Amino acid sequence: MAITIPGSPQDMPTTAPRYVGKEVKRIEDPALVTGTAEFIDNFALPGMAHAAILRSPHPHAKILRVDTSAAEQMPGVVAVLTGADIKRWCNVGTTAPEGWGSTPMAVDKVRFVGEPVAAVAATSRYVAEDALELIEVEYESLPTVRNPQDAVAADAPLIFDNQPSNVIQDRTYTWGEVDQVFDDADHVYTEKFRWNRVGANPMETFGCICHWDVVNNSLTCYGSYQTPSFIALGRAASLNLPSNRVRVVSHPHGGSFGGKGGPRGTDIAALLSRKANGKPVKYIEDRVEYLLAGAGQSWDRYYQASLAVTADGKLTGFKVDLVDDQGAGAEGYGTISAAKPLAAFTGCYTIEAAQYHMKLVATNRAPTYAYRGYGPPPHNVVLESMVDIAARDLGMDPVDIRRRNYIQPDQFPYTIPSGNEYDSGSYAAVLDKVINMSEYQAMRQQQREAREQGRLLGIGVVNTVEPGVFDWNAYSTVGVPGVGVPEGVKVAIDILGHITVTLGFTLEGQGQYTLAAQLVADYFGVEMDSVRVTYASTDVAPPHFGHGGSRLGVALSGAIMGACKKIEEKFRLVVAGLMQCEPDHVELMDGHMRVQGMPGAEMPVAQVAGTMLGRSDLLPPGMEPSPEATYVWTADDRNEPDDQGRCKSYLTAANACHIALVEVDRDTGITQILKYFIVDDCGTRLNPANVEGQIQGSVAQGVGAVLYEEYVYSEADGQPLVSLFSDYLLPGIHEVPMTEKAFIETPSPVAPLGAKGCGEGAIHTTPATIVCAVNDAIAHLGVQTRETPISPNRLWKLLQDVVEEN
Amino acid sequence: MTAPQQQVQVTVNSVSYERVIDPRTTLVDFLRHELGLTGTHVGCEHGVCGACTILKDGQAVRSCLMLAAQADGANLQTVESLRNVETGELHPIQQAFIDEHGLQCGFCTPGFLMSTLDLLAENPDPSDEQIKDALDGNLCRCTGYQSIIRSVRLAAARVRGGKVAGAHGSA
Numbered sequence: 015m016a017i018t019i020p021g022s023p024q025d026m027p028t029t030a031p032r033y034v035g036k037e038v039k040r041i042e043d044p045a046l047v048t049g050t051a052e053f054i055d056n057f058a059l060p061g062m063a064h065a066a067i068l069r070s071p072h073p074h075a076k077i078l079r080v081d082t083s084a085a086e087q088m089p090g091v092v093a094v095l096t097g098a099d100i101k102r103w104c105n106v107g108t109t110a111p112e113g114w115g116s117t118p119m120a121v122d123k124v125r126f127v128g129e130p131v132a133a134v135a136a137t138s139r140y141v142a143e144d145a146l147e148l149i150e151v152e153y154e155s156l157p158t159v160r161n162p163q164d165a166v167a168a169d170a171p172l173i174f175d176n177q178p179s180n181v182i183q184d185r186t187y188t189w190g191e192v193d194q195v196f197d198d199a200d201h202v203y204t205e206k207f208r209w210n211r212v213g214a215n216p217m218e219t220f221g222c223i224c225h226w227d228v229v230n231n232s233l234t235c236y237g238s239y240q241t242p243s244f245i246a247l248g249r250a251a252s253l254n255l256p257s258n259r260v261r262v263v264s265h266p267h268g269g270s271f272g273g274k275g276g277p278r279g280t281d282i283a284a285l286l287s288r289k290a291n292g293k294p295v296k297y298i299e300d301r302v303e304y305l306l307a308g309a310g311q312s313w314d315r316y317y318q319a320s321l322a323v324t325a326d327g328k329l330t331g332f333k334v335d336l337v338d339d340q341g342a343g344a345e346g347y348g349t350i351s352a353a354k355p356l357a358a359f360t361g362c363y364t365i366e367a368a369q370y371h372m373k374l375v376a377t378n379r380a381p382t383y384a385y386r387g388y389g390p391p392p393h394n395v396v397l398e399s400m401v402d403i404a405a406r407d408l409g410m411d412p413v414d415i416r417r418r419n420y421i422q423p424d425q426f427p428y429t430i431p432s433g434n435e436y437d438s439g440s441y442a443a444v445l446d447k448v449i450n451m452s453e454y455q456a457m458r459q460q461q462r463e464a465r466e467q468g469r470l471l472g473i474g475v476v477n478t479v480e481p482g483v484f485d486w487n488a489y490s491t492v493g494v495p496g497v498g499v500p501e502g503v504k505v506a507i508d509i510l511g512h513i514t515v516t517l518g519f520t521l522e523g524q525g526q527y528t529l530a531a532q533l534v535a536d537y538f539g540v541e542m543d544s545v546r547v548t549y550a551s552t553d554v555a556p557p558h559f560g561h562g563g564s565r566l567g568v569a570l571s572g573a574i575m576g577a578c579k580k581i582e583e584k585f586r587l588v589v590a591g592l593m594q595c596e597p598d599h600v601e602l603m604d605g606h607m608r609v610q611g612m613p614g615a616e617m618p619v620a621q622v623a624g625t626m627l628g629r630s631d632l633l634p635p636g637m638e639p640s641p642e643a644t645y646v647w648t649a650d651d652r653n654e655p656d657d658q659g660r661c662k663s664y665l666t667a668a669n670a671c672h673i674a675l676v677e678v679d680r681d682t683g684i685t686q687i688l689k690y691f692i693v694d695d696c697g698t699r700l701n702p703a704n705v706e707g708q709i710q711g712s713v714a715q716g717v718g719a720v721l722y723e724e725y726v727y728s729e730a731d732g733q734p735l736v737s738l739f740s741d742y743l744l745p746g747i748h749e750v751p752m753t754e755k756a757f758i759e760t761p762s763p764v765a766p767l768g769a770k771g772c773g774e775g776a777i778h779t780t781p782a783t784i785v786c787a788v789n790d791a792i793a794h795l796g797v798q799t800r801e802t803p804i805s806p807n808r809l810w811k812l813l814q815d816v817v818e819e820n
Numbered sequence: 821m822t823a824p825q826q827q828v829q830v831t832v833n834s835v836s837y838e839r840v841i842d843p844r845t846t847l848v849d850f851l852r853h854e855l856g857l858t859g860t861h862v863g864c865e866h867g868v869c870g871a872c873t874i875l876k877d878g879q880a881v882r883s884c885l886m887l888a889a890q891a892d893g894a895n896l897q898t899v900e901s902l903r904n905v906e907t908g909e910l911h912p913i914q915q916a917f918i919d920e921h922g923l924q925c926g927f928c929t930p931g932f933l934m935s936t937l938d939l940l941a942e943n944p945d946p947s948d949e950q951i952k953d954a955l956d957g958n959l960c961r962c963t964g965y966q967s968i969i970r971s972v973r974l975a976a977a978r979v980r981g982g983k984v985a986g987a988h989g990s991a
């Protein structure tokens with residue numbers, strides 16, 4: 015049965031939605047504000063032991079000997095795990111591209127500081143950590159591959175002995191007549207950029223409790239898992255279990271942003287449990303572990319980019335040369351972050367041809383993982399900086415050059431050179447709105463006046479496209495197979511008419527349970543409070559992926575609409591039977607099944623459900639008594655990539671324009687954000703407060719990445735220099751700008767209810783906005799910053815050069 | 821090897837507890853794992869994030885930076901004290917965080933609530949700058965803080981209006 019998903023809230027069976035698109039209280043919040051939500055470290059199993067992990071102090075070394083005898087004898091220790099166990103029980107993890115994975119614990123050699131080399135389970139975490147002190151490991155140092163230059167040197171030591179070099183992938187994608195466009199251009203601008211490593215750092219680190227059922231040879235993992243089914247499949251592969259013998263139970267987690275990790279910690283806890291004859295083992299990563307080698311490092315990039323421009327400011331071609339330091343292999347799928355920019359490679363512009371040289375290199379830094387945005391934030395710094403460079407040279411205002419090059423509303427659906435199709439957008443309208451809101455011209459005046467007083471004020475104007483609703487095909491260029499990302503829910507109405515939604519992901523912060531309740535309540539005309547949303551573990555949930563790729567709000571809407579519609583269809587048959595009419599004449603509206611043209615002939619949905627479950631004698635012959643339905647949604651019309659990686663990948667294209675006013679302090683190099691304005695367009699806003707929260711939170715992370723945060727590694731010996739929050743500087747309440755926001759709504763013509771993915775747009779945009787603003791503040795001094803974070807010392811040094819030259 | 825033992829007596833949320841513990845037990849581990857008060861969270865264990873903020877004798881402290889033994893004899897207040905167990909009513913600070921969307925994942929929230937409780941006890945009508953200064957030691961990775969400031973403003977107004985018991989037990 016083909017199901018039509020409503021394309022707009024107006025198409026739902028309600029005269030006026032009471033919850034969708036409205037300000038509602040989140041159903042997640044009472045548990046969270048009372049501290050009663052079951053975060054993993056608030057949960058325990060009887061008899062559970064506690065794990066601690068011994069980690070490598072070396073970036074690259076052979077393991078000669080591991081002696082755990084003293085630890086094993088320590089009172090309170092229940093199991094000790096080493097590479098020898100791993101060799102016996104584990105497979106190397108899968109990666110994209112294949113062949114760059116590791117076992118969860120080092121066996122013969124270590125490849126980064128913080129890599130696990132042994133682990134202990136004991137009666138408490140304190141005892142387990144004591145026992146680690148008794149483990150002796152003898153290493154033989156190997157030369158360290160500190161950075162990509164080291165990695166590709168002629169005599170570079172190999173990080174993965176199964177590979178011929180340290181280059182994970184080196185390929186060029188060409189889209190359109192790039193050479194021609196560059197030959198024909200009046201101006202070609204070329205610049206280099208450096209984006210230093212940053213990462214997710216959710217407030218809660220990773221944690222799990224693993225229980226290996228040694229009798230039935232099956233594994234249950236409770237933990238803070240962002241993508242539970244993905245984790246379950248991975249554990250089956252690495253721990254040699256059939257996939258239906260791994261059960262993952264995801265607990266509410268304290269943020270994730272892609273960087274929650276879990277594979278290594280889970281495998282280690284699982285094997286400790288196996289070794290301890292099935293005793294459950296808890297592992298809670300601490301912040302030092304997270305910062306050194308958790309899943310919190312992303313985007314370590316060296317760029318060279320060229321932009322082809324005509325004399326009158328038309329952008330025609332864009333070339334990007336990327337060298338990406340992936341760290342020690344591809345276990346965290348950091349490679350995907352190099353592939354994702356294909357989905358919006360040329361931003362909001364009608365650039366006709368483009369080229370992408372992607373060189374992904376392994377080093378002895380920690381492996382890179384996903385982080386919110388998954389690649390575009392640095393890419394957009396490059397693209398938008400290049401646009402400003404052109405504007406400055408051509409004497410154009412940054413606003414004008416952008417406007418001149420926008421994809422126009424009547425050009426949608428629009429296929430960009432790198433293959434993705436944008437569904438819709440109103441870029442000029444967004445720009446106009448933010449210009450008015452920010453009083454852009456007045457700010458320019460303020461800037462001029464400040465400059466006369468010797469102050470350095472700058473304005474950044476940046477617009478980006480946020481690819482929403484990811485599809486695996488988007489990542490084919492780094493070897494990810496598959497098309498389609500199923501997300502399923504079950505909606506069930508009980509005999510008293512109460513509705514329960516069951517889904518395969520848990521609380522992470524985005525308020526998706528609230529969205530589920532809003533949608534179902536409006537569909538069936540019930541109170542939102544009465545809808546219960548409940549989590550199902552991987553073994554019983556419908557196919558699901560969960561959070562990620564600016565996708566879940568849209569995917570969840572599709573799944574819920576589909577399930578509700580299926581129930582509605584069943585109810586139509588029931589009511590048609592009872593009322594002696596054609597099913598086509600029965601419709602659902604405001605919580606009642608009504609017979610068209612027969613006023614008063616109607617039944618509330620609760621009564622229909624009750625009839626189905628309690629009066630089989632009244633049902634049409636052969637009808638299944640089941641007032642419930644499961645629907646698994648994936649985006650329509652996605653296709654296989656061609657040989658240049660081109661395909662219809664991300665379903666929706668939200669967009670935003672940010673304007674920032676900053677002041678650079680010449681004496682200290684400190685950048686202060688004075689004003690920050692945002693107008694965005696993510697189509698239908700299903701839950702406006704959730705959307706606003708996503709934007710502001712994502713601005714904060716963008717500000718962190720562009721001004722403060724950095725995983726610093728020693729240039730001398732490749733050692734990580736960041737292990738505490740006093741080294742890795744998350745922005746606090748004084749650093750994040752209180753932004754002024756507005757929006758316009760261009761509903762997606764292709765997505766459920768017209769909503770577009772919107773969880774990452776601001777982190778796509780904020781770093782570029784601040785870079786452009788800082789450069790606008792200092793350009794007249796003849797210097798420009800091309801490296802993030804624009805920390806005070808970096809900027810101070812740049813400005814110092816100017817002062818000295820003068 | 822038997823670990824040396826230490827006797828600790830604390831009052832938490834008006835209930836007195838006595839335990840014999842390993843002397844190195846941090847206060848937050850003691851609260852969470854000995855007393856089962858898991859509403860206080862741990863984000864860094866090195867005093868930067870503020871997730872572990874509780875009140876000790878009416879002052880906000882980081883419970884990860886203290887040993888439980890150092891709290892011997894102290895009067896502690898944690899997030900579990902905020903909801904009225906008789907009526908089920910939330911504290912106006914909790915309600916304000918819900919109403920103004922001052923949380924997303926909620927992991928940092930207990931720390932923010934306790935810092936806010938401390939702030940409002942000392943300053944019932946804080947300016948935005950004073951709110952920022954008071955919450956500067958609490959990190960939130962989700963919200964970008966804007967809604968938190970709104971929440972505290974709303975909480976302050978409601979506490980002022982409603983004369984709700986604050987951190988120091990004053991009406």
Ligand code: FES
Nearest residue numbers: 864865867870884
């Ligand atoms: S856990 Fe205490 S300050 Fe972070």
Ligand code: FES
Nearest residue numbers: 924925960961962
């Ligand atoms: S709400 Fe997630 S860290 Fe603050």
